[in-house]
Amino acid sequence: MTRGARAALVLGSGIGGFVDGIVIHQLLGWHHMLSGWYPDDPHRNMVGDGLFHLLCLVLVLTGVALLNRAGEVAGRTLWGGVLAGWGVFNLVEGVVDHLVLGVHHVRSGPHELAYDLGFLVFGAVLVVAGRLVARERVVR
Template sequence: MANVRKAAPVAPAALVLGLGVGGFVDGIVVHQLLGWHHMLSGWYPDDLHANMVGDGLFHLLCLLLVLTGVVLLNRTAPLPAPVLWGGVLAGWGVFNLVEGVLNHLVLGVHHVRTGPHELAYDLGFLVFGALLVVVGVLLSRHREPRGDRVTTSRP
């Protein structure tokens, strides 16, 4: 029996790119546009300077992840669009799951939105992350049909 290597569920380069994109979406939408929290608002609720520095360091990490993903993409053959975007969505979902469990539930660094429904927002963030992973993995496994199409050129 031949030794057949199974393909990864998502392309690693696209996954890393998605981690950074997911962080940027979270930081831009939730931190800046909606103003629901800052990176350290659970630990330093009244210290705007500490929270701005925390947000800045968080965005720097996101930038490094995106740049790493781009470098990794440039070292591979071009990915089909479903594989690329599926990996990006899966990476975004992994970001949500890791960030949501660690920062929201375990460490209490911040919550998605503080207040009476704090846990519901945190759990919703995790559910959204899980959905992104599932959709991303399914999309990245989509393969174009490899029919034996013969193309002819016309003069």
Template structure:
């Protein structure tokens, strides 16, 4: 993996976290970061969400620094890595927070396992799409 691939992957992890936090936590209101452990404590959940967003910001800033140091690359490498990073975020967060620790679920209620599994499927699809888009193609006439 080249430095730009790592940079875009780290950037995608942070962006994926922001998308999850902004859309699922704040706009849809399906859960907060710690709502599985502290379902009735909005203050603790807001602090958990804030720490989560701070981690996402640190990932994005780290990705930008790495990208700045790596030199020019095709846009498909950047955006493929960002998609793959978002997918890795979904898979790691979905397995650890949703399934193993039960910190929260994508959407609490009677179909929470279906939402959690859908989140993992979306993550796998994003990784696959990102890898396909970001694949570095050999130059014309180059050997494989």
């Protein structure tokens, strides 16, 4: 994997985290970062979400710095890496936070496992799509 592709993967992980935090935590209100551990403590959940967003910001800034350091990166490599990075975020966050630690679920309730598994499937699809987008086309 090239330096530019690694940079795009880090950038995509941060963007994926922001999409998760903004859409699922804030707009849909399905869960907060620590809602599985502290369901009745809005202050802890707000702080947890804030720390999560801070981590996402660090990933995005690190990805941009790495991308800058790598030099010019082809658009396909960049956008493929961003998609794959978002997928990696979903897979890691979904397995660790949803399934292993139980920090929260995508959507608590009678179908929470289905939502968690759907989140993982979507992450895997993003990784595959990113790899396909980043593949170099051979012109003959």
